[in-house]
Amino acid sequence: MSPTEHRALLRPTAILDYTHPRIEALIQSRGWRRLPTRERIAAIYDFVRNDIAFGYNLADDLPASRVLDDGLGQCNTKGSLLMALLRACGIPCRLHGFTIDKALQKGAITGLAYALAPRNIVHSWVEVELDGQWLELEGFILDADYLRALQQRFAKHQGPFCGYGVATPDLHAPPVEWNGGNTHIQKDGINQDLGVFDDPDRFYARHGANLDGLKRWLFQTVVRRWMNRNVARIRSAQSSHPPQAGSQPATPQGRQ
Secondary structure, three states, X not given: OOHHHHHHOOOOOOOOOOOOHHHHXXXXXXXXXXOOHHHHHHHHHHHHHHHOEEOOOOOOOOOHHHHHHHOEEOHHHHHHHHHHHHHHOOOOEEEEEEEEEHHHHEOXXXXXXXXXXXXXXXXXXXXXXXXXXXXXXXXXXXXXXXXXXXXXXOOOOOOOEEEOOEEEOOOOOOOOOOOOOOEOOOHHHEEEEEEEEOOHHHHHHHHOOOOOHHHHHXXXXXXHHHHHHHHHXXXXXXXXOOOOOOOOOEOOOOOO
């Protein structure tokens, strides 16, 4: 990586607003900058994965500081926060954009919310440069409590699983813990590769967010609250609860 590319992948942007006082205060309180590089990435990854719960924000293109304030997020918004924290701690990173089939979200999203969702949902993961290699980080999307609830809910399921925010070959052993390699939880739901971008600002400028107009207004004012209540119910469910009607996982869509 050239010095110019290195600087571009560390700079703040309107979405990656890591100079915000609350982001800086978090980094100082956690002492992340004092950690060796691998431990630094691991600590930031674990924070975004588990301290920021899986849920739905007002929009995909929110500043990272707003995602931190919300305390929840999904693939795109948690990715923005992860990138902001990594860059603030000197870790070069970029965004890889995709679309996913909305079947991946069925169960987490139901009813009107599912009907409003576009067939192909804008999706992304974060790539970090470490020891001259680019690593794919996507496994941070679902917090451990939510994933554990799904594993209990579908305790007898074997083979590929697609639904409830998951698209993976094995629900009970998804590669979500960061140990120096790639992590994934929705990769098998990808149906279009949109390429690599220096930052989310450029990605959304080219491809937009998932909703606009009336659908965006309905999502922000009504539907999002239903979705987050549903996700909270799934997370808090006991293993003795049977799956809801119609909640069997779908077959993952093939990657194009």
